[in-house]
Amino acid sequence: MFSKTCEYAIRATMYIAQKTKDGQKVSVKEIAHGIDSPEHFIAKILQDLSRRGYVQSAKGPNGGFFLDSNSLQRSLADLVIAVDGDKLFVGCGLGLKQCSELQPCPIHDEFQHIRKSIRNMLENSKLGEFNEQLEQKLAFLKRV
Amino acid sequence: MFSKTCEYAIRATMYIAQKTKDGQKVSVKEIAHGIDSPEHFIAKILQDLSRRGYVQSAKGPNGGFFLDSNSLQRSLADLVIAVDGDKLFVGCGLGLKQCSELQPCPIHDEFQHIRKSIRNMLENSKLGEFNEQLEQKLAFLKRV
DNA sequence: ATTATATAGGATAAAAAAGTCCTTTATTTT
DNA sequence: AAAATAAAGGACTTTTTTATCCTATATAAT
Numbered sequence: 001m002f003s004k005t006c007e008y009a010i011r012a013t014m015y016i017a018q019k020t021k022d023g024q025k026v027s028v029k030e031i032a033h034g035i036d037s038p039e040h041f042i043a044k045i046l047q048d049l050s051r052r053g054y055v056q057s058a059k060g061p062n063g064g065f066f067l068d069s070n071s072l073q074r075s076l077a078d079l080v081i082a083v084d085g086d087k088l089f090v091g092c093g094l095g096l097k098q099c100s101e102l103q104p105c106p107i108h109d110e111f112q113h114i115r116k117s118i119r120n121m122l123e124n125s126k127l128g129e130f131n132e133q134l135e136q137k138l139a140f141l142k143r144v
Numbered sequence: 145m146f147s148k149t150c151e152y153a154i155r156a157t158m159y160i161a162q163k164t165k166d167g168q169k170v171s172v173k174e175i176a177h178g179i180d181s182p183e184h185f186i187a188k189i190l191q192d193l194s195r196r197g198y199v200q201s202a203k204g205p206n207g208g209f210f211l212d213s214n215s216l217q218r219s220l221a222d223l224v225i226a227v228d229g230d231k232l233f234v235g236c237g238l239g240l241k242q243c244s245e246l247q248p249c250p251i252h253d254e255f256q257h258i259r260k261s262i263r264n265m266l267e268n269s270k271l272g273e274f275n276e277q278l279e280q281k282l283a284f285l286k287r288v
Numbered sequence: 289a290t291t292a293t294a295t296a297g298g299a300t301a302a303a304a305a306a307g308t309c310c311t312t313t314a315t316t317t318t
Numbered sequence: 319a320a321a322a323t324a325a326a327g328g329a330c331t332t333t334t335t336t337a338t339c340c341t342a343t344a345t346a347a348t
Contacts, residue, residue: 001145001232001237002237002238002239003305003306004239004305004306004307005305005306007237007238007239008239010238011238011239011249014250025324027323027324027325028324028325029324036241038306038307038308039308040307040308040309041306041307041308043325043326044306044307044308044327046325047325047326047327050325050326051326057324057325057326058314058315058324058325059313059314059315059316059323059324059325059326060314060315060316060317060322060323060324060325061315061316061317061322061323061324062315062316062317062323062324063314063315063316063323063324063325064324064325065325076251088145093145093146093151094146094151094154094155094285095146095148095151095152095155096284096285096286096287097180097287098287099284099287103284103287103288104282104283104284105155105283105284105285106158106274106277106278106283106284106285107220107265107269108283110265110269113261114258114261114262114265117257117258117261118258121251121254121258125251125254130250133250134250138248139248139249139250139252140240140243140247140248140249141238141240141249141250142240143240143241143242143243143247144247147335147336148335148336148337149335149336169294171293171294171295172294172295173294182336182337182338183338184337184338184339185336185337185338187295187296188297188336188337188338190295191295191296191297194295194296195296201294201295201296202294202295202344202345203293203294203295203296203343203344203345203346204292204293204294204295204344204345204346204347205292205293205294205345205346205347206293206294206345206346206347207293207294207295207344207345207346208294208295209295
């Protein structure tokens with residue numbers, strides 16, 4: 001569904017969101033540990049997300065990553081599109097270069113429906129809305 | 145969603161199904177052309193599907209690929225699992241090694257629902273059921 | 289029997305995705 | 319000012335996916 005990079009990006013961002021609601025910052029090392037993912041790879045991903053404004057960062061001692069109010073309000077759909085592009089939402093299920101109502105692949109209508117429900121779900125979830133579940137351990141970002 | 149290999153596999157199999165309902169056989173070349181895909185790659189994919197009984201083949205002049213009644217009755221889900229495995233149906237949306245009701249990722253429930261609808265759709269579509277749409281040009285396996 | 293045809297099979301190449309390592313830059317603390 | 323800390327950046331490696339090529343094998347037609 002999502003690329004590995006995108007899965008990590010979502011989990012990392014949710015982790016940062018949860019840890020920084022009171023303004024504190026988290027290091028790459030802590031994030032990587034917190035979501036059980038390769039540290040250097042996460043560093044690369046966050047570097048890119050930071051450059052593009054999806055996460056905020058500060059260098060030096062007591063530095064790290066955090067989310068400003070703007071980033072907290074972003075939807076999962078925004079993040080997915082930023083990382084994987086929009087192919088999940090607009091591409092053809094069978095890989096046709098052109099696939100539309102006018103010239104549909106055999107499963108066009110069914111996929112249209114599924115894609116729409118994926119999109120709805122991702123658009124209606126904000127990055128900052130999982131803090132409570134995570135804190136109460138009703139949801140997880142790595143296996144325990 | 146699906147790997148390229150799987151997309152080609154589905155399209156190729158649908159093409160074969162349509163072309164061979166009256167017992168005729170189609171060559172790799174014709175299939176590759178009919179679904180606009182790389183010939184040698186399609187050959188590899190069909191070789192593998194043939195070995196595993198998802199398509200039938202005959203060597204020599206007038207040979208080619210075809211589907212027996214058994215293969216025609218197979219669901220898209222069978223084929224997808226054969227090619228891509230079952231990760232689409234059982235894996236975690238955020239890539240957690242363990243993700244379940246007991247230890248869910250933040251979007252576990254929503255994904256469960258989406259996965260189920262994908263699975264339903266694929267299980268309820270038989271490879272042989274698209275012939276008529278394809279013939280009447282109400283559905284396509286390549287852009288025209 | 290010979291030739292032509294078409295899949296089977298194995299080796300290899302190219303491209304993309306995933307992951308690692310090392311140096312630089314900015315910032316804070318002492 | 320110096321030392322320590324943490325992200326930024328770039329180069330590189332590994333793995334996986336996608337794709338190609340060449341030879342062998344089976345079969346049909348002549």
